Amino acid sequence: MSAASPVQPSHPQLAVSAAIFRDDKILLVRRARSPAKGFYTLPGGRVEFGESLHTALRREVDEETCLNIEIIGLAGWREALPATSGGGGHYLIMSFAARWIGNEVVLNDELDDFKWLAPDGLGGLTLTDGLPEIIEAAKRLTQG
Numbered sequence: 078m079s080a081a082s083p084v085q086p087s088h089p090q091l092a093v094s095a096a097i098f099r100d101d102k103i104l105l106v107r108r109a110r111s112p113a114k115g116f117y118t119l120p121g122g123r124v125e126f127g128e129s130l131h132t133a134l135r136r137e138v139d140e141e142t143c144l145n146i147e148i149i150g151l152a153g154w155r156e157a158l159p160a161t162s163g164g165g166g167h168y169l170i171m172s173f174a175a176r177w178i179g180n181e182v183v184l185n186d187e188l189d190d191f192k193w194l195a196p197d198g199l200g201g202l203t204l205t206d207g208l209p210e211i212i213e214a215a216k217r218l219t220q221g
Contacts, residue, residue: 089167093134094121096152096215097144099177102193103212105202106141109189112157112165117192118205119172120144134173141188145179152215155207174215 097104105117120141124133138146157168182191196212
């Protein structure tokens with residue numbers, strides 16, 4: 078199985094993502110490979126069997142960015158279907174609001190860029206579907 082064209086499972090995959098806020102800015106990362114290569118999104122990934130959503134979220138954020146986070150709560154969910162996920166599989170993505178609590182961003186090989194941006198300053202970026210709505214919901218949670 079090559080990294081360029083992985084075999085996709087024939088059933089939906091559960092995934093998590095983190096809308097991480099630091100000094101009123103949101104962290105966006107750009108995917109370096111499929112699915113959604115070249116799109117800006119939130120850090121995250123698949124939940125492993127037997128792993129809680131919060132444990133998976135902390136693990137994925139650490140693996141992809143080296144950041145330590147405080148999870149605030151569920152901001153929403155997105156469903157990425159094969160026809161809309163840039164050639165990828167079928168994913169149900171649980172997106173959580175979080176606050177940065179430590180370390181600086183160090184990207185792994187799944188990502189090739191990151192930006193800390195004001196939530197209303199995303200214009201001009203190629204974003205994954207539903208991302209602005211998730212960011213807005215996460216922003217409300219972090220301010221409440």
